Amino acid sequence: MSAGGAGGGAKGGYPQQTIMAIGAVGGLAGIYLGHFMPPAFSFFGGLGAICAIVWGADAVRRVASYGLGTGVPSIGMIALGMGIVAALFGLSVGGIAGPIVSFIAAAVIGAIIGVLANKVIGMGIPIMEQAMVEIAGAGTLAIIGLSVVIAGEFTYGPVIENVVANGYIALIFIIGGMGILHPFNANLGPDEKQDRTLMLAVEKAAIAVVIAGFASSLHEGLMAAGLNIFIGLIIWAFAFMKYYGLVKRDAHAVVGTGLLPSAEELQ
Amino acid sequence: MIDALMANIIWMAFIVIGGVLISWSVHFVPVGGAPAAMAQATGIGTGTVQLAAGAGLTGLVSAGFMMNVTKDLPLILASGAVGAMIMIAVTMIVGTWVYVYGVGCVPSSAKVKVDPITKYRQDLYVSQGTEGHGLPTVSFVSGVIGGCLGGIGGALIYYSLIEVGITAGLSVGASTSVTGNELVGIAAMFAIGIFFVNAVIPSYNIGGTIEGFHDPKWKKWPKAVISSFIATIFCAIVAVIAISQLGGI
């Protein structure tokens, strides 16, 4: 488990500050654009969610490199557990500042859990506090971003009506959580590379946008839904091809078929 | 906002108790993690969080169904507990079939020399190079207790959140459509979210594996319970405010 890139951008990847900035600023900008533009442009919320999911995947990558004692999925689940509570709280009290209030609430809850994990439970992971703040924040932005895709705005009433009451919030919960935890989990191994992991995060986030876009047809009509799905599919296809290219770059060999390597080849 | 919190202080206390119960319950569930799937460690061969969530959420389904027809809190809690206990007991009995008939090993624990309940010797039945395998009676009973506590905890949180919503003037109409009800949706989702937070904290505390209440690691539970207590207070404040605001729209 201690494999992977311990310590973020140490392996010549993108520095963590850059990714944090992309995630937080890009996420919030996407959410606000999706909110203020007409419903047909709700895909901006999806773009925000993609930024947030990439950030979350990078934070998971940094903290899970230390070995959590249990699987990588657990941290994705706690991230979205915190995120869902914080997201709905912020939207309920914040009005137009809703996503920012949610973000701050998530950071506070994340910091508390991070401190508890290190100080009370004694996990001894040096970046636990920071990572929990980042993961909770990213999870919250991902949830709000995908909610904007479905509801077209982030005002509390419409979100409750179009996302929570019909249970789509459970879909957002798991698809956002898998977007954050799957990239590092799927690339786990000693030769894990940051750019490949993050490209997978883009690919998974694009699937989330496609599915959320389909769900948006209930409220926003077929045109907006079609545009959401179309943009999601384009990003998905691009990211998947790019990811496959990175796999071909990193893998020992990509062969059409073949027998197992012989003992001499393994030396 | 403060009024809403003061008006719902008793429900918040219930939510915190529910979170603490969930956190405590995870310590009872005998989970061996990845090694148990290779019959290398005693317990159920899966992750702590996932099994606790599976049992607790099954309890939530039972409790949600019960709340549809009755308002009696003890009965709702009991039905949550029964749902979770049935899920975990069925999982463990079928796990025993696989360990005994499929893999051919004797249920045994490596952490204790004799089973505290049946007084059977354990160390002789641990196969070479492993740390026990399968589910001896003590682990099975411990798992059922864990399921019971987790089911009560999940049901208590869900019940309290619904009550907060009713205080705020919402109603829980029984619906047979796929569109659902606002209050049920948000209460169930918050219950799931708080459940996951309180299932992950103890699983970090026990390092992912535990055999049951006879395991030395079990004594570490106060740490996780204190952590969950603090974390759930914040989740409860936030959740109660969010649901109270629903009354205004």
Add this chain to the structure above:
Amino acid sequence: MEPLIGMGVLALIGVAATIAGASEDLESDVGSQSNPNSQVQLAPQMMFPHRIYNKAVSGEPPSNALMCSVGAAVATVLISEFTLSPLFALVIGSLVAACVHGTFAVTSVLGRSASQKRFKQPIYLDMIRSHTPVIMGYSFITTFCILIVSYMMTVVLGHPFPLTMLAFIWGITVGAIGSSTGDVHYGAEREFQQFEFGSGLNASNSGNIVRYGESGIRNGYDNSWFCAKFGGPVTGIAFGMTVFLGSWVTTIFDPAKGLTQGWFSVIAGVAIVLILIIWNWKIEVEARKAFGPYKEDKTEEASA
């Protein structure tokens, strides 16, 4: 509701749940998912490169919850927006869910293998092409059956949770059950069939998985072929029993008819759990008698 109709619905739910459990386990065996996959992951490091699908889609509970909630969301949109008949909507929803699951499976096998460059684990494209449709097929069956269970519970039995949320919860549960029961048969027995039957995996043999089949190189098909004889069906029984017994106690003793009936249902549930505890104890005693201890008792020898 008429008790007879309630019983019929319950029987249908139980059957659908049983199929869902069995296909869930076989899906995780053909693709090697969850905890037993830790050995597949370890094998190249121990100089045992293999041709087994390294499907590391998180744990089974989240991946099944994802499939089921995607399927349910798509189905509800089709029912409400396009007024499609529920049966078609559930089928199309499951189809979309299976495609989404396919992308998760492909990206994880590519990613995990590429991250093992230094152990010289090649990526076999023919293996990926041949196994992914099977994985998608099983995940289609699982999702469809879970959606049937959830749909019946919401629409016929009147459960208050919305369809998507119920499907999410049952997805978590089926994954938890599948990875606790059927996967053990794959992880503890099928992966290590070359070692003597009747013991757990010796830690010194970790990573030494069986890589050659009855003829040729072993792949996921061979694993699901083996597990379909025991691990898969018992997983189905486990999930079917969970869903069936959980609803059975409230169908027999309907809590809507009064508090006493409600408490009877609780007592019935506790009685079932007690029976299972005793059953487990009986199996334990039987196994101890039949298999015997692995080691001699040194303390007794010394005293004799």
